[in-house]
Amino acid sequence: xxxxxxSPDSLAVSLGERATINCKxxxxxLYSSNNKxxxxxxxxxxxQPPKLLIYWASTRESGVPDRFSGSGSGTDxxxxxxxxxxxxxxxxxxxxxxxTLLYTFGQGTKLEIK
Amino acid sequence: EVQLVQSGAEVKKPxxxxxxxxxxxxxxxxxxWIGWVRQMPGKGLEWxxxxxxxxxxxxxxxxxxxxxxxxxxxxISTAYLQWxxxxxxxxxxxxxxxxxxxxxxxxxxxxWGQGTLVTxxx
Numbered sequence: 144x145x146x147x148x149x150s151p152d153s154l155a156v157s158l159g160e161r162a163t164i165n166c167k168x169x170x171x172x173l174y175s176s177n178n179k180x181x182x183x184x185x186x187x188x189x190x191q192p193p194k195l196l197i198y199w200a201s202t203r204e205s206g207v208p209d210r211f212s213g214s215g216s217g218t219d220x221x222x223x224x225x226x227x228x229x230x231x232x233x234x235x236x237x238x239x240x241x242x243t244l245l246y247t248f249g250q251g252t253k254l255e256i257k
Numbered sequence: 258e259v260q261l262v263q264s265g266a267e268v269k270k271p272x273x274x275x276x277x278x279x280x281x282x283x284x285x286x287x288x289x290w291i292g293w294v295r296q297m298p299g300k301g302l303e304w305x306x307x308x309x310x311x312x313x314x315x316x317x318x319x320x321x322x323x324x325x326x327x328x329x330x331x332x333i334s335t336a337y338l339q340w341x342x343x344x345x346x347x348x349x350x351x352x353x354x355x356x357x358x359x360x361x362x363x364x365x366x367x368x369w370g371q372g373t374l375v376t377x378x379x
Contacts, residue, residue: 181364183365183366185302185366192352192369192370192371192372193302193352193366193369194369195365195366195367195368198357198364198365198367204367236301236302238302238365238366240363240364240365243362243363244307244316244363245304245318245319246292246304246318247304248301248302248303248304249301250301251301251302
């Protein structure tokens with residue numbers, strides 16, 4: 144299985160400041176034939192199901208605010224929130240879908256307001 | 258509007274059977290894979306398995322193979338997750354997800370159901 148490891152486990156950031164969450168895969172999730180990274184990010188607010196934020200490592204889902212961005216390639220990825228808003232308090236998960244039908248998630252990063 | 262509506266919370270005893278459901282609407286149910294994801298209390302997300310309602314092709318995570326059964330009834334646009342003998346360790350929130358596909362190849366999860374809380378306690 145591809146193991147996904149996020150860092151940090153928790154993060155406290157002041158309103159308006161930048162938040163950065165990292166995700167590392169145990170093997171590359173870059174598919175050479177199409178040059179796509181098979182990596183998604185999800186946001187889970189308290190008491191709600193997860194919501195898709197980013198797919199193909201850097202493509203923002205429709206309706207997701209542009210303060211959210213994804214970057215990285217191969218085994219190292221980053222989710223950045225450029226200016227933290229109160230409604231961004233949540234747990235964030237990365238997920239690889241490179242290993243077809245053997246999906247794995249990171250352990251989650253809890254984001255709070257400082 | 259795409260929606261996945263799951264059945265309500267369940268409280269069961271160890272050893273009992275259970276079948277929970279997920280009804281899709283607002284899209285062609287037979288053209289997308291439907292998956293199931295477990296979230297144990299206070300924990301992260303675990304992929305359990307996936308089904309393609311168009312032909313009932315079903316795949317399981319090795320961690321859940323033999324522990325649960327995934328099925329679908331395309332005539333009523335509903336997918337199911339069932340247990341034959343529940344354990345206390347099955348206590349969790351279970352989410353169904355719609356899986357984005359291209360040429361029938363599944364990728365990421367674009368829609369999530371609201372979740373079904375299953376509590377197993379004697």
